[in-house]
Amino acid sequence: MLDSGRTQETLLEINNIEVIYNHVILVLKGVSLSVPKGGITALLGGNGAGKTTTLKAISNLLHSERGEVTKGSILYRGEKIQDLAPSDLVKKGVIQVMEGRHCFEHLTVEENLLTGAYTRTDGKAAIQADLEMVYSYFPRLKERRKSQAGYTSGGEQQMTAIGRALMSRPETILLDEPSMGLAPQLVEQIFEIVKSVNENEGVTFLLAEQNTNVALRYAHYGYILESGRIVMDGPAADLRENPDVKEFYLGMSDTGRKSFRDVRSYRRRKRWLS
Numbered sequence: 001m002l003d004s005g006r007t008q009e010t011l012l013e014i015n016n017i018e019v020i021y022n023h024v025i026l027v028l029k030g031v032s033l034s035v036p037k038g039g040i041t042a043l044l045g046g047n048g049a050g051k052t053t054t055l056k057a058i059s060n061l062l063h064s065e066r067g068e069v070t071k072g073s074i075l076y077r078g079e080k081i082q083d084l085a086p087s088d089l090v091k092k093g094v095i096q097v098m099e100g101r102h103c104f105e106h107l108t109v110e111e112n113l114l115t116g117a118y119t120r121t122d123g124k125a126a127i128q129a130d131l132e133m134v135y136s137y138f139p140r141l142k143e144r145r146k147s148q149a150g151y152t153s154g155g156e157q158q159m160t161a162i163g164r165a166l167m168s169r170p171e172t173i174l175l176d177e178p179s180m181g182l183a184p185q186l187v188e189q190i191f192e193i194v195k196s197v198n199e200n201e202g203v204t205f206l207l208a209e210q211n212t213n214v215a216l217r218y219a220h221y222g223y224i225l226e227s228g229r230i231v232m233d234g235p236a237a238d239l240r241e242n243p244d245v246k247e248f249y250l251g252m253s254d255t256g257r258k259s260f261r262d263v264r265s266y267r268r269r270k271r272w273l274s
């Protein structure tokens with residue numbers, strides 16, 4: 001665990017950004033957050049809260065969706081990055097793993113991993129060594145390395161997508177909804193790997209997740225996003241104990257476990273900020 005009392009270097013800083021789709025749909029309404037070096041920071045929130053939009057704003061991937069950052073700034077190591085091409089961002093050490101574990105379906109697992117090294121100039125031997133590093137975290141991928149990615153399981157595709165990001169030797173990974181569509185045991189396995197990559201390789205993570213329960217067990221710090229606004233943030237351990245978070249996001253309250261449906265209808269009515 002990170003020592004929360006220590007001043008940490010901030011890698012990524014988002015200041016009060018606004019994002020609009022199609023010139024009219026205001027989706028992020030003044031989002032600010034910061035990501036310290038060496039930590040796992042979780043960006044939490046339900047369906048449509050704006051998590052993916054935030055990550056895409058950082059990687060400058062909104063244009064193809066007719067989205068635009070209309071206010072605020074995004075800094076990496078103090079430098080404005082919101083106009084950089086994604087490949088330039090990769091060279092600065094920031095890479096995004098997209099929601100829905102995008103792999104090149106017709107390439108093998110190993111070929112997919114190698115595409116992650118495309119911006120590197122440090123030679124074949126270094127890339128080969130990193131391929132072994134990825135296989136050490138994901139032994140399953142080594143077994144499946146000759147398989148066509150499109151025919152591997154959802155879990156294996158998520159592993160391939162994360163492994164491909166690691167092949168760029170990133171300083172920071174923006175990981176969008178790694179738990180999506182995976183069985184609980186597999187979700188746990190993937191988060192364990194994220195944790196060991198964070199601890200052993202020193203990779204910083206900004207993790208978007210609907211699965212608050214799992215994310216808050218692995219992250220150091222969390223932000224909760226609702227309808228395009230951050231409604232709460234704090235050390236993960238504090239958020240886990242917060243009664244509102246327990247009730248609305250962890251499906252628990254002092255009176256016992258609530259059904260998902262109850263939580264959902266509460267969620268629609270409640271107001272975090274009065």
Ligand SMILES: Nc1ncnc2c1ncn2[C@@H]1O[C@H](COP(=O)(O)OP(=O)(O)OP(=O)(O)O)[C@@H](O)[C@H]1O
Nearest residue numbers: 021025027046047048049050051052053054065210
């Ligand atoms: N290309 C787009 N054009 C218009 N609106 C969009 C577009 N992409 C997303 N939105 C809207 O922006 C809001 C935020 O979407 P976003 O995908 O960022 O949420 P999310 O928190 O990642 O949700 P999920 O957990 O379902 O992935 C939603 O209301 C969504 O309908």
Ligand SMILES: [Mg+2]
Nearest residue numbers: 051052099177
């Ligand atoms: Mg999303």
